[in-house]
Amino acid sequence: MDAGKAASVIRERNSETVMSQFQPGELVLLTSQKGKTWLVRAGAGSFSSHLGTVDLRDVVGREEGEFLETTQGAKVFLFRPSLGDYIHKLKRRTQVIYPKDIGAFLVYGDIRPGDVVLESGVGSGALTLALLRAVGPTGRVVSLEIRPEFAELAKKNIEVFFGKSPNNHTLVVGDITASPLALQADRVVLDLPEPWKAVEAVSACLRTGGLLVSLSPQVGQVQLVCQELKRHGYANVTTFELLKRNWKIDPRRARPEDRMIGHTGFITVAKKIACTSEEVPTIRDPEAPVPS
Numbered sequence: 001m002d003a004g005k006a007a008s009v010i011r012e013r014n015s016e017t018v019m020s021q022f023q024p025g026e027l028v029l030l031t032s033q034k035g036k037t038w039l040v041r042a043g044a045g046s047f048s049s050h051l052g053t054v055d056l057r058d059v060v061g062r063e064e065g066e067f068l069e070t071t072q073g074a075k076v077f078l079f080r081p082s083l084g085d086y087i088h089k090l091k092r093r094t095q096v097i098y099p100k101d102i103g104a105f106l107v108y109g110d111i112r113p114g115d116v117v118l119e120s121g122v123g124s125g126a127l128t129l130a131l132l133r134a135v136g137p138t139g140r141v142v143s144l145e146i147r148p149e150f151a152e153l154a155k156k157n158i159e160v161f162f163g164k165s166p167n168n169h170t171l172v173v174g175d176i177t178a179s180p181l182a183l184q185a186d187r188v189v190l191d192l193p194e195p196w197k198a199v200e201a202v203s204a205c206l207r208t209g210g211l212l213v214s215l216s217p218q219v220g221q222v223q224l225v226c227q228e229l230k231r232h233g234y235a236n237v238t239t240f241e242l243l244k245r246n247w248k249i250d251p252r253r254a255r256p257e258d259r260m261i262g263h264t265g266f267i268t269v270a271k272k273i274a275c276t277s278e279e280v281p282t283i284r285d286p287e288a289p290v291p292s
């Protein structure tokens with residue numbers, strides 16, 4: 001094989017060598033021409049849908065974006081699942097954070113390669129996947145989950161996506177509201193039913209200047225968490241929600257789809273300041289009207 005050909009089939013990702021051609025056992029997102037998707041593994045058995053059957057051995061050796069023809073003559077395209085694709089397909093026993101909100105965690109939480117992130121709860125592991133990818137091989141995600149069965153499910157979901165148990169992950173079965181962990185984190189991310197109960201313990205682990213991000217579906221939960229954050233020395237405590245509305249676009253129409261997911265959760269972001277809880281200053285909302 002000449003050097004040009006070798007460069008086209010092997011590339012580096014996160015310091016790992018990745019073959020561009022599908023390998024036996026790899027996850028493949030079969031995608032119909034109308035955009036319907038199925039998650040399968042390359043290499044063994046067959047897959048049948050209303051479009052007919054494909055032999056999954058035929059996936060091995062193909063490149064992403066190529067297609068197989070079903071027994072009924074339909075084309076199914078071959079892709080590796082994106083993180084967003086996988087989150088929609090993973091096995092879940094809890095509510096998971098939607099990709100639109102995960103994006104906000106990563107950007108507003110400023111989660112970077114090399115960061116140490118403390119996460120709780122883990123649930124089905126959707127957010128954990130994105131955190132692991134964002135911190136990369138030089139960072140670390142420490143995840144606490146109180147229910148062993150959810151921790152086990154998340155572990156499996158993570159292993160399936162990455163093809164192995166990632167070296168940058170520590171998954172602990174435990175209660176985040178109990179005594180603080182011996183850990184200094186750059187970031188804390190919370191997706192808990194009672195996040196305000198975790199603020200004291202996680203604040204002891206978060207470095208000064210570090211960011212905390214929390215998601216809650218109910219505004220009463222948000223009020224309690226904001227109150228606790230202000231008591232424990234945080235500035236810039238900001239809460240928002242994100243609405244994602246898909247559109248139908250074709251030559252005859254361009255308009256929003258009839259249905260959307262109207263509500264997922266409120267996201268709160270806060271920055272840890274340098275003071276003890278006794279010294280916490282009264283923090284004025286920068287957008288509140290100035291008293292005359």
Ligand SMILES: C[S@@+](CC[C@H](N)C(=O)[O-])C[C@H]1O[C@@H](n2cnc3c(N)ncnc32)[C@H](O)[C@@H]1O
Pocket residue numbers: 094095096097120121122123124125126127128144145146147150174175176177191192193194
């Ligand atoms: C909504 S789920 C998290 C979903 C997850 N973020 C995802 O994207 O898949 C909330 C999780 O918090 C866990 N949990 C609740 N209280 C906890 C506590 N005190 N300590 C640790 N985990 C807790 C629950 O068992 C549940 O798995």
